[in-house]
Amino acid sequence: MDEILSKRMDEMAKISFECSCGRTHTLDIDKLIMGQGVIKRLPEILEDFKEKKIYMLSDNHTYQAAGEKVYEVLCNSGFQVKSVVLDSGGNVLIPDEKAVGKMFMELEENTGMITAVGSGTLNDMAKYMSARTKIPYTIVCTAPSMDGYASSGAPLMNGGRKISYNAVLPYAIVGDTDVMKKAPMRMIHAGYGDVIGKLTALADWKLSHELTGEYYCETIVKLVQKAIDKVVENRQKLARREEEAVLYLIEALTLTGVAMGLIGVSRPASGAEHMLSHYWEMAVIARGENPELHGIKVGIATPLIAEVFDEMQDLLPDSVKAMAPSAKYIQKIMTEAGAPLHPTEAGIDKNLFYHGLLEGNTVRERYSILDFAVKEGRMEKIAEGLTKRFYL
Ligand SMILES: [Zn+2]
Numbered sequence: 001m002d003e004i005l006s007k008r009m010d011e012m013a014k015i016s017f018e019c020s021c022g023r024t025h026t027l028d029i030d031k032l033i034m035g036q037g038v039i040k041r042l043p044e045i046l047e048d049f050k051e052k053k054i055y056m057l058s059d060n061h062t063y064q065a066a067g068e069k070v071y072e073v074l075c076n077s078g079f080q081v082k083s084v085v086l087d088s089g090g091n092v093l094i095p096d097e098k099a100v101g102k103m104f105m106e107l108e109e110n111t112g113m114i115t116a117v118g119s120g121t122l123n124d125m126a127k128y129m130s131a132r133t134k135i136p137y138t139i140v141c142t143a144p145s146m147d148g149y150a151s152s153g154a155p156l157m158n159g160g161r162k163i164s165y166n167a168v169l170p171y172a173i174v175g176d177t178d179v180m181k182k183a184p185m186r187m188i189h190a191g192y193g194d195v196i197g198k199l200t201a202l203a204d205w206k207l208s209h210e211l212t213g214e215y216y217c218e219t220i221v222k223l224v225q226k227a228i229d230k231v232v233e234n235r236q237k238l239a240r241r242e243e244e245a246v247l248y249l250i251e252a253l254t255l256t257g258v259a260m261g262l263i264g265v266s267r268p269a270s271g272a273e274h275m276l277s278h279y280w281e282m283a284v285i286a287r288g289e290n291p292e293l294h295g296i297k298v299g300i301a302t303p304l305i306a307e308v309f310d311e312m313q314d315l316l317p318d319s320v321k322a323m324a325p326s327a328k329y330i331q332k333i334m335t336e337a338g339a340p341l342h343p344t345e346a347g348i349d350k351n352l353f354y355h356g357l358l359e360g361n362t363v364r365e366r367y368s369i370l371d372f373a374v375k376e377g378r379m380e381k382i383a384e385g386l387t388k389r390f391y392l
């Protein structure tokens with residue numbers, strides 16, 4: 001029954017199985033291709049779409065990182081490719097009305113496949129377009145920076161606000177480690193932070209299962225844990241950009257997306273650490289500033305949430321205690337990977353830090369350790385203690 005646990009990444013595409021949790025889990029992604037030099041395999045990956053046009057999307061940075069190569073490989077194999085490089089003017093590409101509008105205006109008739117070359121932003125834009133046009137899309141990842149490659153939500157900017165649109169899963173995810181190991185270290189650290197955040201997310205899920213009776217799947221938890229373990233074991237290699245560690249990182253990030261796809265909820269990927277990160281992000285956007293990378297914020301939030309678990313130890317069910325990582329452990333594995341830990345590195349000031357801890361549980365209705373600490377009347381004291389420690 002748990003045979004999914006022994007499957008390779010590529011074997012999980014289009015999987016469907018009856019699980020010990022009583023549900024049937026199905027994944028609607030056709031191809032999961034990761035490894036060294038896999039961009040060269042694109043003609044074979046996209047062979048079913050050769051009759052129609054490929055619409056390739058990138059920005060100034062990702063075109064250089066991999067777009068040019070993707071274009072070459074496909075054209076050399078006889079594909080008709082229309083390439084649009086979205087001009088971000090040397091800055092990060094913002095998925096706003098202008099960029100999304102440009103993407104739609106350049107779309108030609110008889111397009112059979114959208115192929116985005118990039119990470120978070122281009123993936124979000126392409127999957128939104130795919131959902132609206134019913135044209136499938138493929139993502140060629142340029143950085144192991146977040147877990148959204150295999151997720152169906154598409155956060156875009158509209159009217160200056162970040163709105164999460166419903167979208168679709170990709171036809172194929174192509175993660176070439178030759179490209180990703182050269183990604184900016186900040187993006188690698190972001191991906192690492194997003195993976196480490198799953199440790200508290202899983203503990204939150206268990207907590208909610210124990211206290212509210214929420215649905216919980218042991219197999220999915222094991223699947224995600226296994227992927228996290230490989231990343232954590234190879235953390236020092238990641239700091240040196242070693243191929244193997246980069247592969248484990250992109251696999252873990254993709255796998256959490258796969259896990260979400262299999263059960264239809266984001267529980268295995270996001271708990272209180274994500275709520276805290278979203279709280280910070282909304283405040284930063286409201287100020288008109290550019291927010292820090294998602295995973296950098298999640299990585300900084302995770303030891304804080306682990307500390308809330310630490311402080312609540314005496315009241316936690318044993319099964320949750322067994323899963324909750326200690327703050328000390330999270331700090332250690334973050335530091336050893338060279339990832340940022342201090343909230344000021346994500347532009348969080350003292351006031352925002354304090355209020356985030358107190359009000360983070362209001363970001364969305366999802367039971368977490370923050371709700372538990374608030375209900376038990378301990379959150380204020382915990383927030384004060386943490387704030388004093390980080391901000392003199
Ligand atoms: Zn299950």
Ligand SMILES: [Zn+2]
Pocket residue numbers: 146147194269270274294298
């Ligand atoms: Zn995340």
